[in-house]
Amino acid sequence: MAQQFEDSFQRKFYYLRLSVTDVCNFKCTYCLPDGYHPSGNKNSSFLTLPEIKRVVNAFATCGTSKVRITGGEPSLRKDFTDIIHTVASTPGIQKVATTTNGYRMAKSVEEWQAAGLTHINVSVDSLDPRMFHQITGENRFHQVMQGIDRAFEVGYEQVKVNVVLMKDLNALELPQFLNWIKHRPIQLRFIELMQTGEMDDLFNRHHVSGTAIRNQLIADGWILKARANNDGPAQVFVHADYQGEIGLIMPYEKNFCTSCNRLRISALGKLHLCLFGEHGVELRDLMQDDGQNQALIERIQAQLQTKSVSHFLHDGNTGMTPHLASIGG
Numbered sequence: 001m002a003q004q005f006e007d008s009f010q011r012k013f014y015y016l017r018l019s020v021t022d023v024c025n026f027k028c029t030y031c032l033p034d035g036y037h038p039s040g041n042k043n044s045s046f047l048t049l050p051e052i053k054r055v056v057n058a059f060a061t062c063g064t065s066k067v068r069i070t071g072g073e074p075s076l077r078k079d080f081t082d083i084i085h086t087v088a089s090t091p092g093i094q095k096v097a098t099t100t101n102g103y104r105m106a107k108s109v110e111e112w113q114a115a116g117l118t119h120i121n122v123s124v125d126s127l128d129p130r131m132f133h134q135i136t137g138e139n140r141f142h143q144v145m146q147g148i149d150r151a152f153e154v155g156y157e158q159v160k161v162n163v164v165l166m167k168d169l170n171a172l173e174l175p176q177f178l179n180w181i182k183h184r185p186i187q188l189r190f191i192e193l194m195q196t197g198e199m200d201d202l203f204n205r206h207h208v209s210g211t212a213i214r215n216q217l218i219a220d221g222w223i224l225k226a227r228a229n230n231d232g233p234a235q236v237f238v239h240a241d242y243q244g245e246i247g248l249i250m251p252y253e254k255n256f257c258t259s260c261n262r263l264r265i266s267a268l269g270k271l272h273l274c275l276f277g278e279h280g281v282e283l284r285d286l287m288q289d290d291g292q293n294q295a296l297i298e299r300i301q302a303q304l305q306t307k308s309v310s311h312f313l314h315d316g317n318t319g320m321t322p323h324l325a326s327i328g329g
Contacts, residue, residue, distance in 0.1 A: 002061045002062050002297055003062060003301070004062055004063035005059070005062045005063060005064065005263070005300065005301065005304060006304065007304045007305065007307040008304075008305050008307070009307075009309055011258075011259075011260050011261065011307075012063065012229070012261065013062075013063070013064060013261055013262065013263050013304070014063060014064055014065050014066060014229050014230035014261050014262075015064065015065075015066045015067075015068070015230050015231075015232065015261050015262035015263075016056070016059045016064050016066070016067045016068070016262065016263055016264075016265065017067075017068045017070055017262055017263070017264045017265070018052070018055070018056065018067055018068065018069055018070065018087070018264075018265050019070045019071060019072070019074075019264070019265065019266050019267040020046060020047060020052070020069055020070070020071060020072075020074050020077055020080070020083055020267055021046050021071045021072040021073070021074060021076055021077055021267050022036075022046075022071065022072045022266075022267050023036050023071065023072045023073065023076050024036050024071060024072040024073040024076070024101070025073055025076060025101075025103065025138070026073065026101050026103075026136045026137060026138050027136065027137030027138070028123075028125070028135060028136050028137065028164075029134075029135055029137075029166075029202060030135075030164050030166065030193055030202060030206075033137070033202075035137070036072070044268055045268075046077070046267045046268065047265075047267060047268070047269055047284075047287075049079060049082055049083065049086055050287075051269065051284065051287040051288075052083060052086055052087070053086050053090070054287045054289075054290065054292075054293065054296070055265055055269070055283065055287055055296070056086070056087050056090045056093065057090055057293065058293055058296045058297050058300065059263075059300075060090050060091060060092035060093050061092070061293070061297065062297055062300075062301075063092075064092070064093070064230075065092060065093060065094045065095065065230050066093070066094065066095040066096075066097065066230040067087050067090075067093055067095070067096055067097070068097040068098065068099060068121075068232075069083060069084065069087065069096070069097070069098045069099075070098070070099050071099075071267070072267070073100065073101050073103075074098055074099075074100060075098075075100055075103075075104045075108065080108075080112075081108070081111050081112060081115045082115075084096060084098070084112055084115040084116055084117050085115040085116055087116070088115065088116025088117070088118075089116070094118075094230075095118050095119055095230060096116050096117050096118050096119070097117070097118065097119035097120065097121065098112070098117060098119075098120060098121070099121040099122075099123070099162065100120065100121070100122055100123070101122070101123050101136070101144070102122040102123065102124070102140075102143075102144035102147045102148065103138075103140055103143060103144060103147070104147070105120075105122065105144070105146075105147025105148065105150060105151060106143065106146040106147040106149075106150045109147060109150050109151045109154055109156075110150070110154040113154055113155065113156070119158075119160070120151055120156060120159050120160065121159075121160040121161070121162055121189070122144065122147065122148055122159060122160070122161050122162065123136075123161075123162045123163075123164075124141075124144060124145075124148075124161050124162070124163065125162075125163055125164055125166075125170055126141075126163075126169075126170045126173060127173060127176050127177060127180060128173070128176075129141040129142065131169065131170060131173075132144075134169070135164075135166070135169060135170065148161070148186075152185075157185060158185045158186065158187055159185070159186055159187075160186070160187045160188075160189055160247070161186050161187070161188050161189065162189050162191055163177065163188065163189065163190050163191065164191050164192075164193055165190050165191065165192060165193060165208050165210065165213075166193055166206040166207075166208065167205070167206045167207065167208040168205075168206065169206060171208050174213065174216075178242075178246075180244075181242060181243065181244025181245075181246075182241070182242050182243065182244065183243050184243060184244055185243050185244060186244045186245075187234075187236065187244065187245040187246070187247050188244060188245070188246050188247065189234055189246075189247035189248075189249060190210055190213060190246070190247070190248050190249070191249040192207065192208070192209065192210050192249060192250050192251060193206055193207045193208070194251055194275075209250070210248045210249070210250040211250070213248060214235070214237075214248055214250075217237050217246060218237075220239070221239055221240070221241075222237035222238065222239045222246060223237060223238055223239070224236070224237055225237065225238050225245070227259070229261065230261065231261075232249075232262070233249055233251075233259070233260075233262075234247030234248060234249050235247065235248045235249075235250070257309065260274075263300075263304075265283070266280055268280075268284070269282070269283050269284030269287060270282055270283065270284075271283050271299075271300060271303060273303065273304070273306070273307040273308075274307070274308065281299070281303045283296060283299060283300070286299060
């Protein structure tokens with residue numbers, strides 16, 4: 001193995017978030033409220049399977065053990081199952097995850113599992129079908145829930161469910177969510193609404209801190225679980241009376257960035273050191289043949305030395321990210 005990817009603050013990077021498309025078929029209020037619109041560059045195309053293979057291999061060579069395939073909606077790619085297989089076949093990669101809106105899960109999750117998908121995150125922002133429709137712009141609540149049921153049927157021991165907390169919309173549903181996971185092996189992940197370039201007004205109206213939920217959980221006997229080195233940023237809580245777990249993702253909390261262990265590759269082949277960074281670093285020119293592997297590793301290593309200590313969201317600096325779909329959330 002080559003030298004572990006590490007930045008100037010001694011943070012090691014075990015986790016790659018790989019976007020394979022920025023296209024999405026939902027219109028979530030906090031991400032793409034007006035639906036997907038292609039970028040202005042007509043010549044741009046998403047990473048090919050050989051390019052994906054090379055960049056994942058470079059990361060695996062330098063200690064990355066987990067890859068999350070993201071979008072947009074990654075399952076919109078016709079070769080999504082092939083992408084899973086390519087990532088899962090890379091020596092050194094132990095976890096292959098995806099984040100999906102779930103619309104194809106009931107039909108395809110068995111195929112994804114056979115290809116090597118080990119972990120699934122599904123976005124379900126409300127357990128009320130009408131509120132789900134209001135937030136996502138799509139009347140597909142029951143279809144998504146059938147997909148979660150199907151995942152358990154084919155053998156997944158746990159499904160993670162992402163909920164973006166929004167004041168006056170779904171933030172009052174905590175009791176329903178807790179009841180839902182009492183007898184289901186679901187890790188329910190409450191994610192604080194994050195401010196991006198196009199979402200200032202929405203953020204100001206609907207942001208709610210996860211701190212109150214954490215305090216309530218602790219008061220009710222939930223206990224913080226230890227993190228693995230390739231886990232995401234959630235603070236995960238468990239309770240003896242619940243089969244499910246609760247994860248809290250609170251990017252505005254002090255020291256959130258101290259444990260950063262993940263890097264991002266956009267669907268167009270740019271390295272993003274932070275979800276809220278100023279720009280992406282072009283890597284695609286070094287993904288064209290296997291002989292460029294060392295040069296690709298060296299460029300990533302060099303850029304890591306420029307990674308900031310924090311995202312500076314506390315200061316209202318949201319970077320250049322226009323919306324979360326643009327680089328895979």
